[in-house]
C-alpha cells in the first residue's frame with residue numbers, strides 16, 4: 001500500500017474529517033460540486049485542491065471545519081455526453097478509452113445517462129479521495145435524490161412568492177437541434193452567449209425589401225450602396241407580411257425569433273448585384289454590390305455601405321468602384337468630414353483584422369464625440385425632414401435611439417437579436433442561435449429590488465483575490481432574466497408547472513444549506529414526502545410552529561430542533577471556491593439566490609476564485625476535450641506532488657499550465673524532505689552555535705510569514721517559503737555544521753522537522769502524516785495545530801550576517817571563475833573605521849534626498865584623490881542592498897563577523913582565508929577598494 005492509500009484509509013477509519021457541531025468556532029467551506037459526465041482532469045484538480053488546502057489550514061488553526069461534497073446530475077451536460085456515446089462519436093469514445101482508460105466493456109453502457117452519472121460519480125469520488133481531500137462524505141448527495149428535490153421545490157416556491165420567478169417572453173441562446181436554451185455551461189469552451197440587437201432597415205428593390213442589418217442606424221443618411229455576398233445563397237421570403245430578401249442561413253435562424261417565415265424562392269448573391277435598391281429615408285437609388293467580407297451567418301447577410309464612417313466600406317468600395325463618393329453624416333472634432341477615409345488612408349490596413357481594429361476605434365470615437373451633421377439630415381426625403389430635424393447636432397447615442405424609433409414607427413425598420421460573440425457552439429456541436437422564448441419561466445435577475453440586495457451582499461463579501469470584485473460587480477449588473485426551466489434533462493420539475501424541469505444552473509445556487517443537514521436526513525431516514533414547504537421553512541428560516549410542523553410531517557420535535565440548530569451552527573457559509581469560469585454564472589447566481597432567500601446574517605461571507613488550468617492556451621475542459629486525467633497523474637507522481645504542483649503553478653488568480661518539469665522539481669524537494677526527516681535519529685550533535693541559532697531564526701520567521709500568506713491564500717508564495725525555502729535552509733544548515741567539522745544538532749533538527757511537517761501538512765498531507773507518525777507524534781498532523789513562532793528566536797541580525805557570509809563566498813567564487821592559476825589563499829581586506837563613518841554619512845545624505853553635490857560640499861575634499869574616494873563611497877551608498885543597510889545600521893564589527901563565518905567560507909571555497917585591514921598600500925598594489933561590508937578580496 002502506498003503512503004497515500006495508507007493515510008487515506010486511516011483518515012476514513014478515524015473519521016477525522018467528519019464535522020459535528022461542537023463548542024468551537026466553525027469554518028464552513030464548499031467547492032462547486034462536479035458534473036459527473038467525465039472523470040476529473042487536472043483543471044478540476046487545481047480548484048478542489050485549493051479549497052482543500054485552505055480547509056486543512058483552517059482546521060489546523062483550530063476551527064471546526066466542514067468541507068462536504070455532492071454531485072450535480074441536473075440538466076443536459078450528462079445527457080449530451082451520453083448521447084455522444086450512443087451515437088458512437090469517435091472523439092468522445094477515443095478520449096474515454098485512450099486518455100481516461102475506461103475499460104472497453106464499460107463504454108457502451110455510458111450511453112445510458114444515469115449509468116454514466118453514477119459511473120463517473122464513483123470515479124470522481126475516488127479521484128477526490130486519492131487526492132486526499134478532507135471531505136465529510138456522510139453528507140454526499142446527488143441533485144436527483146428525491147430529498148434534495150424537496151429542497152429545490154421549497155427554494156422555487158419561495159422565489160416565486162418573492163416575485164423573482166416570472167413568466168415572460170425573452171431572447172435566449174438556443175440549440176437549434178435539441179431545442180433547448182443554452183447557457184455558458186452548455187457550450188463548448190464555456191462561452192456565455194452574448195445576445196445583442198441589430199436594427200434592420202428596409203431598402204426597397206424590385207425583388208423585395210433588403211433588410212440591411214446595422215448597429216449604427218444613425219448612418220442611414222450616408223448609405224451609398226448595399227453589400228451582399230455574391231458567392232452565397234439568399235432567399236426571398238415572406239416575413240411579417242412583407243416580401244424580404246435574406247441570406248438562406250438568416251432565414252433559418254430568424255425562424256427562432258419570428259413566426260411564420262415563408263421562403264418563396266431562392267436567389268443567388270450574384271443575382272442580387274444586378275438590381276438596385278432605394279434608401280427608405282433619403283430616397284436615393286443605390287447599387288447592390290458584391291463583397292466576400294459579408295458574412296451570411298451574421299444577422300440578415302445584407303449590409304449597408306457607409307464609406308464615410310465605416311473603414312470596411314471605404315476599403316472595399318475603393319476596390320470595386322471609383323465613382324461612388326462618400327457622404328458625411330457624423331462630425332467629429334479632430335477629423336475631416338470622412339473619418340473612415342482618413343483612418344484607412346493613414347493606417348494603410350492590410351487585412352480584415354486591421355480593418356476590424358480601425359472599425360472598433362472609429363466606432364468608439366464617433367460614439368463618444370460624434371455629432372449629427374445638418375447637411376446629412378437635410379438629405380432625407382421632404383416628408384421626413386421636419387421630423388428628423390430634431391436630430392441635427394445631437395450626439396451619436398441620442399441620434400441612434402431617435403432614428404431607430406423613427407424607422408420602426410414608420411415601418412421602415414425593425415429589430416432582431418444576434419449572438420454578438422459568435423460563433424458559440426452548444427456542447428452537442430451545433431452553433432447556438434437566438435430564440436425568443438414565449439411564456440417561459442425566468443429567474444428575474446434584472447429585478448431592481450433583487451439587484452440592490454445583491455450589491456449589498458457583494459459589498460460585504462470577502463473576495464479572494466480581491467481583483468475579482470470588479471468581475472462580480474460587472475456580472476451582477478449585466479445579468480437579466482434567465483430561463484430557469486427546460487423540457488429535457490434530469491432534475492426537479494417546476495412545482496407549479498410540472499412539464500418544466502428546473503435547469504442545472506438554477507438548482508445549484510443554495511445547496512450549501514442542504515449539506516448542513518444532509519447527513520441527518522439520511523441518519524433519521526427522513527422521506528421526501530415529509531420534507532414539505534413548512535418543514536424547509538422551519539429548518540432554514542425558523543418560520544412556523546414546530547408543534548404543527550411535527551404533527552404534519554411526522555418528524556419529531558427533537559429531530560426538527562436538531563436540524564434547525566445544525567443549520568444555524570454551520571450557516572452562513574464562510575467560503576465558496578471555484579475556478580474563474582463560474583464568476584458570470586454559477587457564482588453570481590449563488591449570490592443572487594442567497595440574497596433572495598436568506599436573511600442578511602445568513603448571507604455567504606466569502607468567495608475564492610482560482611485561475612484556470614490551461615492546455616495549449618485554452619481552458620482545460622471536458623467540452624473542448626483537451627484534458628490530462630487527474631487520476632492518471634496522481635498514479636504517476638503521487639497525490640502530494642500533484643497537490644503542491646497544482647497549488648503553486650501560479651498566483652491564485654492567474655491561469656496556469658501544468659508541466660512535468662514543475663511536478664518533478666516538487667517531487668525532488670518532497671523526497672529530500674522525507675530523507676532529512678528519516679535521518680533525524682542519526683544526528684548526534686548537541687552544540688548550539690551560530691548555525692543552530694540561524695536555523696531556528698529562519699524557521700520562526702518562516703512560520704511568521706506563512707500565516708499571512710496562508711490567510712490570504714497566497715499558496716504559491718507559501719509553497720516557495722515552506723517547501724523550497726525551508727529545504728534550502730536546512731541544506732544550508734547541514735553545510736554550515738559540516739564546515740565546522742561537527743554533527744548536526746539532532747534535537748534542534750527534530751524540532752525543526754516537526755514544525756516543518758505541520759507547515760507542509762495542508763499541501764502534502766500524506767507524507768506529512770507519515771513523517772509525523774515516524775517521529776513518534778500521536779494523533780494526526782492533519783488535526784494538529786499550525787505551529788507557533790517565537791519572536792525571541794527570530795534574530796534578524798544573525799540572518800543578515802549569514803547573508804553577508806554567503807555574499808563573500810559568491811564573490812570569491814566569481815574571482816575563482818576568472819582566475820588563471822591555482823590559488824590557495826583568499827585574503828579579505830576589511831574597510832577601516834573612517835570609511836564606515838563616511839558611508840553612514842553618505843547613507844544619511846541619500847535618505848534625505850541629497851545628491852553627490854550635497855555630500856561633497858559637506859566634506860570639502862582637499863585633492864583629486866579625496867574627491868574620487870568620496871564619489872566612490874557615495875555611489876556605493878546609493879547601490880547598497882537593503883539587507884546590507886540594515887546590517888550596517890544594526891552595528892557590526894566586520895572583522896569579527898568575517899571570523900565567525902570563516903569555517904563556512906573556507907569549506908565552500910576550498911581556500912585558506914586571511915582577514916586583514918585595508919590600507920592605502922593595498923589600493924596602490926591591487927587597485928582595489930574596500931567599503932564597509934564590501935571588502936576587497938585578493939587570491940594568491
Ligand SMILES: Nc1ncnc2c1ncn2[C@@H]1O[C@H](COP(=O)(O)OP(=O)(O)OP(=O)(O)O)[C@@H](O)[C@H]1O
Pocket residue numbers: 031032033034035036042043044046047190577578579580581582611612613614619620621622623
Ligand atoms: N480548467 C480548469 N481549471 C480550473 N478549474 C476548473 C477547470 N475546469 C473546471 N474547473 C472547476 O471545476 C469545478 C467543477 O466544474 P464542473 O464539474 O462544472 O466542470 P466543468 O466546468 O463542466 O468542466 P469542463 O469545463 O471540463 O467541462 C468548477 O469550480 C470549475 O471552475
